[in-house]
Amino acid sequence: MVKSKVYFTNFHATFQENLPQKLKRLIKTAGMLDQIDFQNKYTAIKIHFGELGNLSFLRPNYAKAVVDLVKSQGGKPFLTDCNTLYVGSRKNALDHLDTAYENGFSPFSTGCHVLIADGLKGTDESLVPIDGEYIKEAKIGRAVMDADIFISLTHFKGHESTGFGGALKNIGMGCGSRAGKMEMHNSGKPHVTEETCIGCHACEKNCAHSAISFQNKKAGIDHNLCVGCGRCIGVCPVDAVETDFDESNDILNCKIAEYTKAVLGDRPHFHISLVMDVSPYCDCHSENDIPIIPDVGMFASFDPVALDMACADAVNRQPVMAGSVLEKHGSHHHDHFKDTHPNTNWKSSVEHAVKIGLGNGEYELITL
Structure with a gap:
């Protein structure tokens, strides 16, 4: 198999070229503008807006x-992310x-609008057939x-469950509805915390499988009837419906790799990762610790798997902060x-992504 090309540049700037300009040069050199026709095309730019704090x-x-480049080619870009499962x-x-x-992240600072992809309550979703080993229909x-x-457009950092948060995590987990x-x-189905439930019946009204009933004005979920669609999580006004993070x-x-494949499908796609402020935990945390390594640089590729591998290898070559x-x-x-997180194995995501044909684990690093 031919190695995928991953393009790289460091964070050194000059009087003639600042970092946003350097990122544009990286993207152009990697071929995004040459290989994708943006004219009048709606272009989703998936980014993490950061938890408050x-x-x-x-x-x-x-x-x-990135927005400027897409608009220069006649594209219609928007920044996007999906709502979180946690409170x-x-x-x-x-x-x-x-x-x-x-x-x-406003239209005034970025030049485009922000759209939350799964709607007001995280229930506006497309069901995408994937027939994967773990996922049959991605939401x-x-x-x-x-x-x-x-x-x-990914901030490459550590993650307490997946090892690191790279392109696959940004796409697969980030684009999933609630x-x-x-x-x-x-690995199971949601449950109701009775102490929090206010008995409003919103969950019951939105359950298509009659899995929710009430006793003493408190909701309960029959797991024999529940199909795990998760709509009750989105509609609960007090977050009484919860799911265990037990997979x-x-x-x-x-699963993240299979969701990523569902997102990308057969349409044009391109991927950028910035290895900077490599915090030990996800940007979903309402705090961040000091970076675990020094800043590395900016990477870009048409192959998100090769991109994650290149970033991981670059991080592992760095001294510890x-x-x-x-x-x-x-x-x-x-x-x-x-x-950093001994109970994680980031390689499982890359290996499965290669297995399902999402990308290539072998790459050629081209330095600007």
Whole structure:
């Protein structure tokens, strides 16, 4: 198999070229503008807007660089993400938009609009047949699937469940609706916390399988009837419907790879990852710790699997940042992600992605 091309440049800037300009040059050199016809095409740019309180997410200036290039080719770009499964500042579209704007992602700063792909309550989804080993029908935010072209702009960092959060994580988990995220994270079905339930019956009204009933004005879910669609999670006004994050990390990674394949499908796609502020945890946290390694640079490729491999290899070549969580844990496996989160295995995602034909684990690194 021919190695996939991954393009790289560091974060050094000059008086003649700043970092957003350098990112544009990287993208152009990688061939995005030459190989994709953007004219009058809706272009989804998938990015993580950062949980409120977290400051390691990508600056909106980088998003604007991508938006500018798409618009220069006559494209119709929009920034997008889906609502979160957990309770936080991005669990519904209104809170999510407020968070995006507070963190600097507005039409004025980025040059395009922000669309929350799975709608107000995280229930606006497209069902995408995938027939994978773990997923048969992926639940993807509708606006993502309505787009003609898909671009991922990823902050590459550590992750407590998947080892690292790279392109596959940004696409697969990030584009899943709330029900889709439940399917990836959960090996079972949701349950109701009775102490929180207010007996409003919203969940019952939205259950198509009569799995929800009430006793003493508290909801309960019959798992024999529940199909795990997750709509009750989205419609509950007090977050009384919960799901256990109990799927094994390896299977979680495999499900993420299959969701990524569902998202990308047969349409044009391109992927960018910035290895900077490599925090030990996901940007979904409402805080961030100091980076585990120094900043590395910017990577771009048409192959998201090769891109993740190139970024992971680059991280593992870096020295450990003094005072970081990684230094406290110690280096035992010659793998910064494994050492930061010993119960994770990031390679399971890449290996499964290669197995299902999503991309190539072998790459040729081309440095600008």
